[in-house]
Amino acid sequence: MSTPARRRKQNQNRKEVPASVTSQPKLVSACIECLGECYAVLIVDIGHQPPPGNRKLGLFLVFASLVAGVYFYCKILLFETSDVVKVVETASWPFKVVTIPGKGQGAIATRNISQGELIHREAPLFILPQQRGSPGSVILHALAGLSPSQNEAFYNLSYVNLPATLEPGTPAYNDELALAIFQTNSISAADQGVALFPQTARLNHGCAGAFNAVYTYRPREGVVVVHALKPIREGEEVLTVYFDTKRPRDARRAHLEAHYGFTCQCSVCSLPDEASNASDRRLARMSKLYEQLATWQDGSLTGKQALDVAREIWSVGEEEGYWSERGQLAADAAWVAAAHSDFEATRAWAEVAKEWYAYELGPDSEQVARMDEVIASPESLRRRMAATRAAEKVGWPDGWLG
Numbered sequence: 564m565s566t567p568a569r570r571r572k573q574n575q576n577r578k579e580v581p582a583s584v585t586s587q588p589k590l591v592s593a594c595i596e597c598l599g600e601c602y603a604v605l606i607v608d609i610g611h612q613p614p615p616g617n618r619k620l621g622l623f624l625v626f627a628s629l630v631a632g633v634y635f636y637c638k639i640l641l642f643e644t645s646d647v648v649k650v651v652e653t654a655s656w657p658f659k660v661v662t663i664p665g666k667g668q669g670a671i672a673t674r675n676i677s678q679g680e681l682i683h684r685e686a687p688l689f690i691l692p693q694q695r696g697s698p699g700s701v702i703l704h705a706l707a708g709l710s711p712s713q714n715e716a717f718y719n720l721s722y723v724n725l726p727a728t729l730e731p732g733t734p735a736y737n738d739e740l741a742l743a744i745f746q747t748n749s750i751s752a753a754d755q756g757v758a759l760f761p762q763t764a765r766l767n768h769g770c771a772g773a774f775n776a777v778y779t780y781r782p783r784e785g786v787v788v789v790h791a792l793k794p795i796r797e798g799e800e801v802l803t804v805y806f807d808t809k810r811p812r813d814a815r816r817a818h819l820e821a822h823y824g825f826t827c828q829c830s831v832c833s834l835p836d837e838a839s840n841a842s843d844r845r846l847a848r849m850s851k852l853y854e855q856l857a858t859w860q861d862g863s864l865t866g867k868q869a870l871d872v873a874r875e876i877w878s879v880g881e882e883e884g885y886w887s888e889r890g891q892l893a894a895d896a897a898w899v900a901a902a903h904s905d906f907e908a909t910r911a912w913a914e915v916a917k918e919w920y921a922y923e924l925g926p927d928s929e930q931v932a933r934m935d936e937v938i939a940s941p942e943s944l945r946r947r948m949a950a951t952r953a954a955e956k957v958g959w960p961d962g963w964l965g
């Protein structure tokens with residue numbers, strides 16, 4: 564029996580069969596079937612041997628069966644072929660996974676991708692509920708219930724932090740290997756646990772303003788979706804973010820080295836020292852401002868002060884190129900505005916939240932649906948609150964024209 568390590572090696576060049584290839588015989592066989600039926604009609608007509616007086620009727624029947632054959636042939640071409648195209652479109656996302664020097668594999672955009680576009684959607688290979696016990700053996704147990712190709716997909720993934728002292732092929736090694744792969748590639752599946760998505764796992768990391776895509780787990784649908792936070796040009800790498808990067812370069816790099824085994828050279832980490840220090844200051848400022856905004860809860864800030872903080876987070880983020888979390892920020896601002904009974908501002912912030920939630924989480928996300936409700940009735944948000952605050956004009960998002 565091959566060890567997991569052997570399987571990794573054997574399957575490195577394995578290619579997936581495109582959905583269009585598997586759909587093709589259906590179209591061909593349907594065409595042959597139709598032409599066969601047309602031929603059968605011809606045979607019946609000829610076998611009938613109509614008397615000379617009925618020759619015109621015979622010719623008509625031959626002609627009619629030919630027309631019917633061509634009709635059904637075209638119908639299949641037009642309708643079934645468009646089904647085939649649909650399968651190809653949904654199956655082929657706008658990126659390809661290739662080797663990227665210094666990073667292992669990664670995803671490169673195969674065409675220009677617009678801001679907010681759905682880049683990928685994937686069901687998990689498995690989800691591990693948050694639990695106690697030996698995680699390595701729990702992962703092996705989960706893998707035992709999967710197909711050989713799913714096991715291949717798992718063992719093809721990259722990993723770091725595998726203890727070098729272990730003997731390959733031993734139970735302890737297999738345990739640690741499964742754990743290393745899982746820890747390098749898994750992502751949170753909200754309160755369902757931690758999940759592994761083999762394609763999404765190919766996305767490499769970029770810090771702060773360097774990442775251009777965001778993945779989100781949707782518990783109700785049981786899938787991860789990846790959206791373009793920024794426009795991505797053809798040939799550009801699709802980069803996501805592995806943790807909160809609103810911290811200085813040294814701290815980011817230390818975290819990435821410890822957990823993912825690499826020294827980050829993303830566009831933000833590779834800035835010259837002076838520019839990097841300025842970026843660090845902006846990111847630290849954003850973190851501090853988020854902490855300040857949270858103090859509105861305990862009454863430390865008025866509504867106007869809280870939303871001045873939100874506006875500053877927005878403008879510092881703009882300077883830094885940090886666009887993530889804007890949907891949540893604007894939704895929080897809408898909440899503050901509603902608590903202070905400033906319903907015009909509530910609606911304005913909810914509009915902004917809807918726009919940015921749609922980019923980051925998708926226009927079909929629950930968060931966008933919630934913002935639609937607030938836009939339709941800002942007062943409804945206030946009615947949902949356990950406690951409200953003194954009425955106050957809190958102000959709109961900067962540049963908001965209504």
Ligand SMILES: C[S@@+](CC[C@H](N)C(=O)[O-])C[C@H]1O[C@@H](n2cnc3c(N)ncnc32)[C@H](O)[C@@H]1O
Nearest residue numbers: 666667668721747748764765766767768823825
């Ligand atoms: C979730 S995997 C990403 C896909 C991985 N590159 C692969 O080949 O399958 C995480 C690993 O990718 C590599 N990686 C991710 N982002 C990187 C980056 N910005 N620079 C260098 N390596 C990176 C690291 O080895 C990390 O442990």
